[in-house]
Amino acid sequence: MSNKKGENVSTVMLLPIIKISKKLMFNFYRFGFKNTYLFSEQLDGEYNFNPIYLLFEPKDLNLEFAEFIFELSSNHNFIEVKDIGYKKILVVFRIPDQFKEDFKLFLEGKYSKVSTDYKKCFQLEKPVKNERGDIKRDISGGVIMEPTTFSHIFNKTDKLKNIYIEKLGLEDFKWPEDLELYDKYNQEKETITNLILF
Numbered sequence: 001m002s003n004k005k006g007e008n009v010s011t012v013m014l015l016p017i018i019k020i021s022k023k024l025m026f027n028f029y030r031f032g033f034k035n036t037y038l039f040s041e042q043l044d045g046e047y048n049f050n051p052i053y054l055l056f057e058p059k060d061l062n063l064e065f066a067e068f069i070f071e072l073s074s075n076h077n078f079i080e081v082k083d084i085g086y087k088k089i090l091v092v093f094r095i096p097d098q099f100k101e102d103f104k105l106f107l108e109g110k111y112s113k114v115s116t117d118y119k120k121c122f123q124l125e126k127p128v129k130n131e132r133g134d135i136k137r138d139i140s141g142g143v144i145m146e147p148t149t150f151s152h153i154f155n156k157t158d159k160l161k162n163i164y165i166e167k168l169g170l171e172d173f174k175w176p177e178d179l180e181l182y183d184k185y186n187q188e189k190e191t192i193t194n195l196i197l198f
Contacts, residue, residue, distance in 0.1 A: 009185040011036045014052060014106055016121040018077050018093050024068070031068050032058040032087075037192040038185070043082075043092075050095040050103055051079065053192055057088055085196040109184030112156045122150040153181045 015036050037053040044051070058065045069081055072091055079092040095103050102118040105111070125145040127135040136144045152160035161175045 006035075008035050008037065008189055009183050010038050010052060010106075010190055013111065013182060014038075014095075014103075015054075017096060017099050017102070017118060018052065018075065019096075019121065020072065020075055024071055027068060028056075031065055032056045037190055039187065039191040040195065041191070041193070042195050042197065047079070047092075047094075049097075050100075052093050052095055054091040054093065055088065055192060056091065059087075061087060061089075082195075082197065085194075088196075090192070090195070107185065109180050109182070111153050111180050111182055114154065119150075119154050122154075123148050124151040124154075156181055 034055040034057055037055065038050075040053060043053070069089070069091065072078060073081070075093065077093045077096055079094055082090040082092065084090045099115075099118055102114045105113050124147065126148050128144040128146045130136055138144055147155075147157070149160070151157075160181050164181070165171070165173050165175070
């Protein structure tokens with residue numbers, strides 16, 4: 001399953017484990033976020049851990065952007081910021097040690113095998129909404145929740161399998177037991193190239 005924004009698989013299925021605050025994540029695209037990357041021929045030798053690179057191409061390198069980067073730097077997985085070209089900023093984070101085994105499973109595309117702690121980094125439930133977009137509530141006023149796509153991916157649910165089968169027009173398709181419900185990463189798309197290092 002591909003996402004619609006052109007984001008790398010690492011942006012969707014790995015970035016949440018860095019635990020960047022929702023407030024900062026909300027502003028990513030405002031500050032020119034392009035993608036995450038897992039590899040760089042020019043930089044990988046510099047680190048003795050698994051890095052994740054966040055590329056930003058802000059319209060302005062102004063005080064507001066500097067404050068945004070400063071706030072990002074308070075994350076305990078933050079490593080450094082690199083200027084890699086004209087209005088191109090690379091923010092380097094480390095994959096947290098607690099997720100080393102999960103990172104290996106991510107690289108293998110085995111999302112249904114990741115740990116409970118890994119899954120907790122993702123929104124696994126969301127409010128059910130009616131046709132007007134209002135949140136549905138039960139008789140006592142509590143919000144009615146439903147599983148998110150992440151929950152369906154991690155649990156390899158029949159509901160998501162059936163959506164894929166229907167979209168692909170494969171009515172008689174028997175889903176193989178080992179087939180996961182999200183794309184495996186693509187090394188080429190996860191490698192940042194042509195860096196101008198200052």
